[in-house]
Amino acid sequence: MTTAPSSDPPAQSASAATAPALMDHVLVGPGASQAPASSASFVVQPASARRRHRPADTTDTTSTDGTGASGSQPAKKNTRGPCRQLKTVKVTRVTNSRISIGYDERHRAAPTAELGSSLAHDIGHVVRTHCPMQWKSWGVMPDEIKVEVRGQLSTNYNLEDLDEESLTYVNRLFAERYKQWKSDLHHHFQAFDDAQVALQEGCPKELEGREDSWEWLCAHFQAPEYVVFF
Template sequence: MLKQKQNVRQTASKIKIVYDQRHRGAATSQQHSFIASSCGVVIRDNCPFQWESWAEIPEDTKELVRHELSFIYDLDDITLEAMAYLEKTLSIRYKHWKNNFHNYFKKWDNLEIARLHVPSELKDRPEDWEWLCKHFTDPNFVKKSVAGQKARESKILLHHSGSKPFSYRLEKRRQVKLY
């Protein structure tokens, strides 16, 4: 996000999110990476983790996140498709951030030990870690988690290959073959 802020300062204009129908996302893979990174930073710094998903987060918190992004990206003159892409990216980054904490939580043998080992990112937000610990031991969450893990293990094809959508990689491969 530092690179994007520096770009905004140097050009004295916000970055316009260019939406590409073919990729169903940002027009370039570089812009997609910048947006995904920025969304992750803003969520990390501004979103409490006391909701199960991005959809459950109160609108005033979502507005705060969008406001933080508006310092870098031009959100005043944005198409509906680009805004939907941005919302989907925010949702994915929120889910990934919580997943990182779930993986950290699974390192410990039981709930009491896990509670004592607050991740460094949440040292100043212990209420979030407490909520996450309870959430990760909730029988409904455990049931969904186990079912999802089994479903992922049963897949034989990789559907994701890093942070860039497959359509960008496919296009790059086609461009290389043309030369």
């Protein structure tokens, strides 16, 4: 008598049964052979080659292609520029009237935080793009130059009916922005090892077409009284 073969499948070995679980931890695909980001090569320039080229833009330190060093998209940073002023232009067009500049004596500022912020930003833009940088401070600048520079705001703001307190407030904002911009330009100047190289190659893009301001600043930053003061 012959015995019929068993219909039960052969039992799997323990190693075969656990193989899929083990494979869950195995890295596959092209990413498995990539080196970590920290292993990217880094070339150190000799001291003689450093800081001889034109420094980075004085207004924006993000890369020009919109990516960081690792190739990922960084968070967008706030940068100086005409963006707020463009918004002010839109508001002016919608209302069909220029913005009145008020003054809150109690808080020594604009009546609203939004107006104060917009005005300060727009004044900073005017200083960077229109104001001659050939004086130690806004206070010693000739009055006719101040009037001309302030006039750049007249497109969006009503400057004709300013009372004395409001005009003093506007001049204070101009003085603060002038001082800050001059400080930014001084840091830009210091990025060069040689003052002559800074003069010839370092003119910021904001002063292109107004190179006489950069020439004055380069001489001013080297003056003994400025060096001692700074």
